[in-house]
Amino acid sequence: MVLLLVCVSCVVCACRKREERDTRLMVIENSCKELIQNPAVPKRTSELAETVLAGWRDKVTKPEPILIHAGYLQLREKNYSLLMLTMSDEDFDVAGFGVKETHTRSDHNSIVVEEKYPVFPSPGIGHAQIIRFQERESALQRKDEQAWANYVANPDRVIVYRRGQSPKIWIAIPAPPEIEVEIYIYDFAGNESEPVPLEYGTAGRGRQKCLLVTENSE
Numbered sequence: 001m002v003l004l005l006v007c008v009s010c011v012v013c014a015c016r017k018r019e020e021r022d023t024r025l026m027v028i029e030n031s032c033k034e035l036i037q038n039p040a041v042p043k044r045t046s047e048l049a050e051t052v053l054a055g056w057r058d059k060v061t062k063p064e065p066i067l068i069h070a071g072y073l074q075l076r077e078k079n080y081s082l083l084m085l086t087m088s089d090e091d092f093d094v095a096g097f098g099v100k101e102t103h104t105r106s107d108h109n110s111i112v113v114e115e116k117y118p119v120f121p122s123p124g125i126g127h128a129q130i131i132r133f134q135e136r137e138s139a140l141q142r143k144d145e146q147a148w149a150n151y152v153a154n155p156d157r158v159i160v161y162r163r164g165q166s167p168k169i170w171i172a173i174p175a176p177p178e179i180e181v182e183i184y185i186y187d188f189a190g191n192e193s194e195p196v197p198l199e200y201g202t203a204g205r206g207r208q209k210c211l212l213v214t215e216n217s218e
């Protein structure tokens with residue numbers, strides 16, 4: 001009897017996992033197809049979308065996350081800007097993102113800023129995400145390590161995150177060649193994606209809409 005219950009439970013669990021993967025695949029297929037078919041999307045981004053799509057379709061769950069595109073929008077009437085991550089993680093456990101900035105001064109000396117932001121409170125993230133951030137205007141504006149350690153240790157972290165009360169996130173607005181910015185994502189198991197350059201606007205069909213919003217707010 002006990003064995004029978006265990007078997008039924010295993011079958012139900014396997015069905016749920018398959019359904020969950022099918023739903024996630026449907027979402028990722030839509031966003032990847034949009035990127036692949038849009039001629040305005042940079043070749044590097046559409047190639048990453050093709051890699052992601054092939055990865056999901058082979059039905060072998062790979063744990064390494066892939067960041068397809070990292071875009072930003074400056075909201076002139078707000079005290080924050082938006083980071084828009086188009087990403088894929090087949091086991092859906094993205095924990096946060098990292099930022100790598102190179103600030104080159106007029107004397108040609110460079111300052112490199114590297115920070116990791118564990119924004120997501122628990123596994124369950126693996127698709128597109130929009131995150132508020134503060135524009136770093138100087139390489140001296142840095143992540144508050146203590147505030148982030150407190151945030152990660154907070155047992156009510158999920159509630160804090162949902163209320164948008166996580167500590168400040170600093171990201172410089174790219175201005176090459178003086179300021180170059182790359183973003184990558186990582187998961188709870190410690191797997192990291194390759195970095196991609198931070199670019200103005202979002203990827204895909206939303207790109208034009210986002211650009212229009214920004215231009216109209218000027």
Ligand SMILES: [Ca+2]
Nearest residue numbers: 063089093187
């Ligand atoms: Ca993962």
